[in-house]
Amino acid sequence: MEDLFGDALLRWQRIESILHTVFSDYGFSEIRTPALEKIEVFSRSVGDTTDIVEKQMYTITDVSKEVLVLRPEGTASFMRAVVEHQLHQLAGPQRYYYYLPMFRHERPQKGRLRQFYQFGGELIQDPSPEADAEIICLVDSLFRKIGLKDFRTRLNSVGCVDCRPKYREVLVQFLKGHPIHDNLCDQCKLRLERAPLRVLDCKNESCRSVAAQAPRIPDHLCSPCSAHHSQVQTSLKALGVPFENDSTIVRGLDYYTRSAFEFTSSLLGAQDALGGGGRYDGLSAQFGKAHFPGVGFAAGMERVILALDAATGNEAPIRRPSIFLAPLGPRAFDLLFKLSFDLKRAGLQTEMSYDRAKGLKNILKLADKRDSTWTVVIGDDEIAKQKALVKEMKTGTQSEIALSEIATFLTARMARAT
Numbered sequence: 414m415e416d417l418f419g420d421a422l423l424r425w426q427r428i429e430s431i432l433h434t435v436f437s438d439y440g441f442s443e444i445r446t447p448a449l450e451k452i453e454v455f456s457r458s459v460g461d462t463t464d465i466v467e468k469q470m471y472t473i474t475d476v477s478k479e480v481l482v483l484r485p486e487g488t489a490s491f492m493r494a495v496v497e498h499q500l501h502q503l504a505g506p507q508r509y510y511y512y513l514p515m516f517r518h519e520r521p522q523k524g525r526l527r528q529f530y531q532f533g534g535e536l537i538q539d540p541s542p543e544a545d546a547e548i549i550c551l552v553d554s555l556f557r558k559i560g561l562k563d564f565r566t567r568l569n570s571v572g573c574v575d576c577r578p579k580y581r582e583v584l585v586q587f588l589k590g591h592p593i594h595d596n597l598c599d600q601c602k603l604r605l606e607r608a609p610l611r612v613l614d615c616k617n618e619s620c621r622s623v624a625a626q627a628p629r630i631p632d633h634l635c636s637p638c639s640a641h642h643s644q645v646q647t648s649l650k651a652l653g654v655p656f657e658n659d660s661t662i663v664r665g666l667d668y669y670t671r672s673a674f675e676f677t678s679s680l681l682g683a684q685d686a687l688g689g690g691g692r693y694d695g696l697s698a699q700f701g702k703a704h705f706p707g708v709g710f711a712a713g714m715e716r717v718i719l720a721l722d723a724a725t726g727n728e729a730p731i732r733r734p735s736i737f738l739a740p741l742g743p744r745a746f747d748l749l750f751k752l753s754f755d756l757k758r759a760g761l762q763t764e765m766s767y768d769r770a771k772g773l774k775n776i777l778k779l780a781d782k783r784d785s786t787w788t789v790v791i792g793d794d795e796i797a798k799q800k801a802l803v804k805e806m807k808t809g810t811q812s813e814i815a816l817s818e819i820a821t822f823l824t825a826r827m828a829r830a831t
């Protein structure tokens with residue numbers, strides 16, 4: 414788990430502001446759900462055989478003996494909230510996004526944290542393939558506006574309740590009956606019994622070579638799923654969104670139907686997933702009587718930042734212009750103390766040292782360390798003239814400004830500097 418502060422956090426904030434803007438451009442409104450949910454929210458919907466539910470949930474029993482979980486992913490919480498507030502009853506498709514911390518008890522490694530931030534978008538009440546294309550195009554826009562260039566979008570269809578079980582049988586028969594069965598990693602040998610599709614997206618080299626020879630799910634889709642899959646591709650081409658088909662994308666979560674997609678970056682090393690998502694038409698049934706379709710994605714903020722850093726695309730944050738006040742003597746101190754709050758109230762970032770014993774040289778040193786844009790110096794002479802010395806730190810240019818004019822003068826300069 415990480416602490417975030419200083420310049421690093423400024424860079425997060427730059428990205429956060431782009432996220433909010435782009436989501437809003439696409440007509441998505443924000444939703445914030447609580448960090449703690451009842452355990453059933455995840456165990457029922459995410460799937461009992463997934464890594465998240467099996468071993469990664471932070472579970473607590475509260476004083477009333479209720480078992481609660483720190484949210485490990487966003488979609489299940491979102492669906493719980495939709496059903497609770499009847500958001501699916503509102504007219505037409507609904508678009509929501511979230512940007513929230515998630516918690517998973519994972520083995521820590523680069524790009525894998527136990528508290529990490531995800532941003533995600535969910536589009537409910539629209540079963541059309543164009544909605545899937547919209548989500549993928551939204552992620553493409555988000556990544557590009559943030560400044561990510563080296564990412565790949567990979568698309569697959571995992572079918573529906575009709576065709577997926579049939580494919581699963583074909584796959585299990587292939588994997589069990591084939592001499593390559595012995596090449597599977599121990600985990601995949603277990604998966605073969607419980608979640609055979611997950612063998613396809615195992616990162617282990619020998620499992621990957623087995624996956625490459627396995628029957629492909631797009632060849633086993635029923636005709637409605639097949640038509641849906643091809644329309645998603647047609648729409649993405651029409652929108653000019655680059656993507657590739659990859660039949661090994663199955664996603665870890667049980668609730669996906671039809672489209673499943675992933676976004677990866679070669680700049681990330683072993684943990685190369687930036688995000689992923691898919692259609693989850695069957696999920697609502699886990700939350701109550703209402704049945705409604707949905708499609709969405711989630712992406713990892715830390716991974717996005719790692720990828721930006723690797724590409725040196727995440728340039729140093731642009732600092733707000735700021736003012737440092739330097740008094741010479743007690744009268745000037747009192748005058749500048751008051752002025753510093755006038756400036757703050759006028760919306761100008763202003764700082765002053767309250768150490769009355771600090772000499773001008775040390776004050777200016779501190780102003781320099783703070784990267785201040787201007788210093789305002791006042792001593793007895795200036796008070797007599799009712800003027801202050803305003804110095805632009807970068808150029809060393811000094812101007813004498815009437816005390817009553819300082820806020821106006823600096824506001825005008827500020828506007829030019831930003």
Ligand code: AMP
Binds near residue numbers: 525526688711716
């Ligand atoms: P998932 O819900 O597992 O598909 O995760 C979606 C995205 O969240 C992944 O592609 C990663 O970018 C990010 N992510 C998942 N788990 C972690 C983690 N433990 N630490 C950091 N980022 C993560």
